[in-house]
Amino acid sequence: MTAAIENQNKNEFDQAVKGSSLNKDAWRRLKKNKMAIIGLYIVIIYAFIAVAAPILPIYSYKKIILDHQHLPPTFTKTAGELMYEKVKTRMLIIAKKRGRTELNEREQKKLEGLRHKIKTEVKTIDGEIVKLHERIYYLGTDYHGRDMLARIIYGGQISIAIGLIGAIVALIIGITVGAIAGYVGGAVDNFIMRFVDIMYSLPYLLLVIIFMAMFGQNILNLFFAIALVSWLTVARIVRGQIISLKNSEFVEAARSIGASNRRIIFKHMVPNTIGIIIIFGSLEIPAFIMYEAFLSFLGLGISAPYASWGSLVGDAVEGMADFSWRLFFPAIIMTIFLFSMNFLGDGLRDAFDPQSKNKL
């Protein structure tokens, strides 16, 4: 071992010396967490589908086709076939009630007419001419004959968008308020924290319900109402972070060499808070989706013809015994997404602060 091997990455002992930034470290740790990476991939897939929805080869999510009401999910049978079977089965049951095992002429003629309609009926949807009854509804249809697959995808679009935008808004408000409270301190801090405390103790979701019921159900109100209360936790966390950073030694050091307040905030404090912000962002998104779903379930959120995962589940509860697919598919799709986001959020938290695995 010749002395002083001036290989820039090795010290005198021939040991590798790697410098690495906090974020690179975190990314490396994240990559090791298999569940989190799976979660990440799933979330990306969902996001992709949600964004690409308009160009995907799926049926309309809002066109009402009463003929196709409540068709069960299938991989192979066309809507026409299902309709035909349904009508035929019903006819046979009625016939049986009347003591017959076969269909009489009138009934058979009806079936013939139906078969013809199925073969030939054509409708214009979104400017395209569609041979309706040749559709295959993989996930079945709902009460209005709308395609569950399409509704779940578009519902996902709305749910994810709400989750994302809501989280961003909550973060923006929360970070601003929290940073001001933390950095300025004193009376301003006290006032803001009293306010946060009081808002915390309000049964705020109830107020949101009132709000939605009173001021009408549209997406804007929904956002406003939910955003109103969800920035609280972020504000608290950010404030706490800022306060502990404010008193930390490296800030003192920066100040002692003459760094301005703005520089301190942006170059020193913000990068240290980014980890927390990312973590909370990733946890706020599923929280928002849950809030919205909660409201929609109660009938106070998204209204027809739009759908969100929550409203889909809410609509499905009534007919659950007979039309179980209306409940299960949206529920499963939504749950998988929430799972993935939670694993990802957990993984991010682990990656940025490995000690926190053993905290909350």
Added chain:
Amino acid sequence: MTNNKILEVKNLSTHFKTDEGIVKAVQNVSFDLAKGETLGVVGESGSGKSVTNLSVMRLIPSPPGKIMNGEVIFDGEDLLKVSDKRMQQIRGDEISMIFQDPMTSLNPFLRISTQMMEPFILHQKLKKKEALEQSIEMLKLVGIPMPEKRVHDYPHQFSGGMRQRVMIAMALSCKPQILIADEPTTALDVTIQAQILELVKALSAKLNTATILITHDLGVVAGVCENVVVMYAGQIVEKATNTDLFKDPKHPYTKGLLNSIPRLDTKTEDRLFSIKGQPPNLINVPDCCPFFPRCDFAMEICKQKNPATTQLGNRREVNCWLYEENKEVNLG
């Protein structure tokens, strides 16, 4: 040779498993402790001084740490081999340990009385009333004013220095044979430091307790310890009596440490001395002297083999190739 030895540590090695590899925190450490002796263990952060002593107490968290090798003979028993139950009997009763940060070392949710009574109840089987009385006595001994009242307080109602006194009182409650003090004054003000050290010195003399004092501060060692062990990168590099170490350090590292202490008679224009370089990463350390890159006297063999221990007589040992044949060496 004298059967005055109360603790014999032989070839102790402790490793930690981490994401980046196995950290060899303590390698092949051996030292002895005599009855009533005050031994100083000196080294910088990461030198292995705390881990060594935690290993003696078997307080190493077991994943990720593991005591790989060695013997710790106490009173005829090898502590590394006794049962957990036996170890629990020994801890707090025959060997006690106090730690660096008194702010966090006491349970903030329990009263001082509760915490101080525990050793009495557990090891001496006293009843609550007697345990409380004894606790108050111990508080008096360490100089806490109004002990009958303060014993019922919570830790946050004490200052740092007083908390450390409480820790000392707690540790000495059962009159242990050995007290291990891991940097007891590092977290305290300098003025309090002196008081605490005096207290430790006085009490251990009074109770004839052998004391191992772990520190990075040579000043502390000079004032309190009879003998000194110097550690670097998980290994012992030198052992000497107090006077010998300061008068005539043998290992280049020790010499560097002594030179690093700012002196009152240094001229203001002179730069402060510090040993150049950094301690090594303790993962994948090759077989060499761990100090060689920073050593002004490094030789070829230093880079290739870990030095063997050379006995220099009169309770002196050094691990350095310079002394291999008991040559006379002038470190200048």
Added chain:
Amino acid sequence: MTKFIIRRFLGIFPTLFIIVSISFFLIRAAPGGPFDTEKAIPAEVLVNIEAKFHMDEPLVVQYGRYMYDILRGDLGPSFRYPDHDVNYFIANSFPISIQLGTISIVLALILGISTGIISALRQNTWIDYSTMGIAIIGISIPTFVVGPILMYFLAMKLHWLPTSGWITGRHGYVTLIMPVITLSLPFYAYFARISRASIIEVLRSDYIRTARAKGLSGPVIIIKHVLKGAMLPVVSFLGPALAGILTGSVVIEKIFRIPGLGKFFVQSAFNRDYTIIMGTVIVYAVMLVVLNFIVDIVYSFLDPRIAYK
């Protein structure tokens, strides 16, 4: 300590005052009075109704009147159902919600904490992984998904449990099972995770190392030294958990058709029955504030640093 309790107690009132005021103004500000949805009402009747409810008086007077009534415990008449007043409706439905909520939170606490302790002590074993797995499921699946799914399998397909109803009905206590499981699941999950994390963190702290150095044995350390401190985050979370139980019960009551206050509340929100809405909000708010107060006090008993400063 007593000073602390008194101070906290007095702090309740401003909060309640603000809540009541907010409810009052919020509802007054909402578009659409209570009567304009359905049939057109003759003008004279409308005038009478507005007089009865004092809507012709200036806002400030209405406010004052309302405050006074509240203090007397009178929540006013219903806007929708002129034969009964708000107290009647609330008195009939609130106890049911309380039963549901209490059983759920107690179950969640007991199971959550014990599971958390076991997981913390048996970290990274199959026990740990399975209990924490259930916990993630509990947190991720929304209540309004769990409820219907349980109902589908247990009631409709397997016929083990009745689909709806409450204790006083035909089926008795069996009807409790599904709603309580559904409502308590996410909170069980949170308590389990929090307990586990908290215990693990406490186990790594310096003062536990001191306890070990004193020769204390494992079980003693856990019970005497670890639990008290480790339960703090659990108690902290109890406040938001109680609020969560309250809001969660609204959904549960809808799914399982339980005649509780939540179901009633949502209906009233749709009906724009002002007085009932306000009355419900006030009842909920008072309950929450009082419960939070109790939680604060419990917390201060556990953590001496709070009260003795």
